[in-house]
Amino acid sequence: MLPYQTLLRFDRQLPIPLAQQLSAALMGLIKQGLVPAGTKLPGTRTLAGLLHVHRETVACAFEELAAQGWLTVQPARAAVVSRHLPEVKAQPLVPLPVGIAAQAGFTFERGNPVPVSTPAPALTLDEGSPDGRLAPLAALARNYRRASQHLATPVARLGYGDPNGTPRLRQQLARYLRATRGVPAEPEHIFTTRGSIMGLHLLAQLVLAPGDAVVVAERSYRAAEDIFQQAGARLHRVGLDSQGLVVDEVATLCQRQRVRLLYLTPHHHFPTTVTLSAARRMQLLALAEAHDFIIVEDDYDFDYHYDGSPILPLASADRRGRVLYLGSLSKALAPAIRLGYIVAPPDVIAALAPLRRLVDRQGDVLLEEAVAELLAEGEFTRHLKRARRHYHQRRNLACQVLRAEVAEWFTFTVPAGGLAIWGQFQPMVDLPQLAAHCRQLGLGMSDGTRYNVEGVGDGSVRLGFASLTPEEWTRSISLLKQALQKLYAG
Ligand SMILES: Cc1ncc(COP(=O)(O)O)c(C=O)c1O
Numbered sequence: 001m002l003p004y005q006t007l008l009r010f011d012r013q014l015p016i017p018l019a020q021q022l023s024a025a026l027m028g029l030i031k032q033g034l035v036p037a038g039t040k041l042p043g044t045r046t047l048a049g050l051l052h053v054h055r056e057t058v059a060c061a062f063e064e065l066a067a068q069g070w071l072t073v074q075p076a077r078a079a080v081v082s083r084h085l086p087e088v089k090a091q092p093l094v095p096l097p098v099g100i101a102a103q104a105g106f107t108f109e110r111g112n113p114v115p116v117s118t119p120a121p122a123l124t125l126d127e128g129s130p131d132g133r134l135a136p137l138a139a140l141a142r143n144y145r146r147a148s149q150h151l152a153t154p155v156a157r158l159g160y161g162d163p164n165g166t167p168r169l170r171q172q173l174a175r176y177l178r179a180t181r182g183v184p185a186e187p188e189h190i191f192t193t194r195g196s197i198m199g200l201h202l203l204a205q206l207v208l209a210p211g212d213a214v215v216v217a218e219r220s221y222r223a224a225e226d227i228f229q230q231a232g233a234r235l236h237r238v239g240l241d242s243q244g245l246v247v248d249e250v251a252t253l254c255q256r257q258r259v260r261l262l263y264l265t266p267h268h269h270f271p272t273t274v275t276l277s278a279a280r281r282m283q284l285l286a287l288a289e290a291h292d293f294i295i296v297e298d299d300y301d302f303d304y305h306y307d308g309s310p311i312l313p314l315a316s317a318d319r320r321g322r323v324l325y326l327g328s329l330s331k332a333l334a335p336a337i338r339l340g341y342i343v344a345p346p347d348v349i350a351a352l353a354p355l356r357r358l359v360d361r362q363g364d365v366l367l368e369e370a371v372a373e374l375l376a377e378g379e380f381t382r383h384l385k386r387a388r389r390h391y392h393q394r395r396n397l398a399c400q401v402l403r404a405e406v407a408e409w410f411t412f413t414v415p416a417g418g419l420a421i422w423g424q425f426q427p428m429v430d431l432p433q434l435a436a437h438c439r440q441l442g443l444g445m446s447d448g449t450r451y452n453v454e455g456v457g458d459g460s461v462r463l464g465f466a467s468l469t470p471e472e473w474t475r476s477i478s479l480l481k482q483a484l485q486k487l488y489a490g
Contacts, residue, residue: 001042002035005050014099018053019060026061030070030081037085040078041071112226123476124444126464127271128301128420132334134390136383140337140370147369161362163353165192165341169368172375173327173341181302182316183325185343191352192363194338196300196328200224202355203324203342204231207294212260215253215293217245219460221270222450224263224298233260244269244276247283254291261294266314267302268418271451271462275416281314288322295323301331303384304466305417306392321345329371331419332384338364339371391419391466398465398473405481409488412463419466425459428488437487443479 008025010018029035041047044062048055066073073079120126151158164170170187177183193199200223208214210232216225218237225235236259238249245264253259262284266276276284288295297314315325321344328340342352356362374380398421399414412423425431435447448461465473 002029004042004047007034008051010051010053011099019057019064022051022053022057022061023064026065027068027070030085035081037081037083039081041081043078120444121439121442123442123468123472123479125446125476125480126420126444126467127446127462128331128418128464129467130331130334130387130419131390131467131469132336134383134387135334135337136374136379139374139377139379139383140333143370143373144366146373147366151365151369158365161365163356163360163362164349165190165363166365166368166372169372169375170341172372176375176380177327177343181299181310182312183343184316188346189343189349191342191344191349191356192368193340193342193356194360194363195330195335195340196298196326197223197227197340198360199326199328199340199342200227200296200298202352203296203326204228204233205355206348206351207261207324208233209260213253213257215250215259215262217264217269218453219271219451220263221265221298224296228261228263240269240272240274242274243280244274245280245284247280247287250284251287254287254293259291259293261296262288263296263298265298265300267299267305267310268415270298270300271420271422271460273413273415273418273420273422273462275311278311281311281317285314285317285320285322289320293322296326297323298326300326300328301418302327303332304388304391304419306388306395307416310417315343324348332380332387333371337367337371339367394465394468394470394473395421397470398463401474401477402463405477406484409484420462420464422460422462425461426488427459429459429484430487431457431459431461434483434487437483438480441479441483443476443483445480 007029008022010021012018014021026035035041041062042050044055044058048058051058062071062073062079065071066079070082070085071079072082150156167187169192170190173190173192174185174187177185191199193202204227208228208231212233213236214228214233215236215238216228217240219240220237228235236253238253239246244266250259250262264276266281268275284295287293295314295318299313299315302310302313313325315323325343326340327343329337330340333339342349371380395415399412402410402412402421402423409426409429410423412421415421425434431448435445438445445463446461448457448459451457451460451462468476
């Protein structure tokens, strides 16, 4: 008899019933050819004794294997390994581990590993997140419940729907975009996504071919760059100054070579927070027309502008179908509420659905309906008003505390909007070292490497002020100061 007690191992710590573990292990032995077709297995009592489990456990495992066709079980007879199984050459007597293999049994291209974010300390200077505690969750939850009651009726079952997004949400978004930023959108110009990342991915799939030239700023949004490169594009970087992207450099580049697409965040450039001047916007639109390139305008934080009126998006002035406009509710509500949208001419919108369906049949209908209601009832606007007031105050206080506490090491310009301050540490500050030391003190912050230009860091970093209360910000900057004093004082 085979040494079943050695070959059939259990892990009693696993939340998997023993009978299920036993049937999987027995199946493994059969598949390995160690228990060939026609083999009589020990009786349930014997096997249970060998394995120190209840007899019922063995009986259950046999029953399961019989149901799946691996065994033939007859009353009062020994269970027999089915004679109809394909013949397997016996493999070495190595007991198979329980559970999922530690690594794939095949090779594959791993790509660039995305660093798995380690849990951030409770106090973290993020890179510009909103304060989720201010999000209108009670209203959203109420609308979600209402939507589920409505959609579960026989008329509107929770079935497959429109991959472009629910008509009601597209209608509400169109209304909102027209009213707040002059983007003349109608529902047929809107395609909802699970955030702007997905929008960028779909657009890249749609309009880029390997080798296409994509223009980005010398410092830009890394996630967007990764998406363009994944689509095979070659990135060309142009300079940035106090008025935003240096459009003359784009013009020069266009003289030298064909450009397919230009990506920018003109409202508050990511990461530097600079606003692209109105004159350069006009120049850019004219260039796109003259040189036949696409502008992808990522307007991720339009809702937050504190000094003066915001300049309207490029999309509000585009009458030639050059601008693909991306929006997101990640800053307006919270990053965990995955909703974004693309605004584009109808032929582009029509081409997006087949691409989306390759990875995602449609959006989350209940969430879309709940947010549509938030927009329709005015709660979205009221929330933004409240949030803008908080963030305006937080920006002012953040700048004041930075000036008072760490001016010796850190300089910055006051951002006119957005949720973060962009600034530079003095050259003696080693940002990765500082970030590591802050973490030891219980303060999370970026080590700045994602803002490096051509791999070289210059002490620049984004300090998000919106997600922290005034008290939390003051405590954070005091910890930052403590770290700076410890590492670089004198
Ligand atoms: C430049 C930029 N675009 C878009 C987003 C939002 O992405 P998503 O809508 O996928 O959350 C962010 C978030 O930080 C961002 O920094």
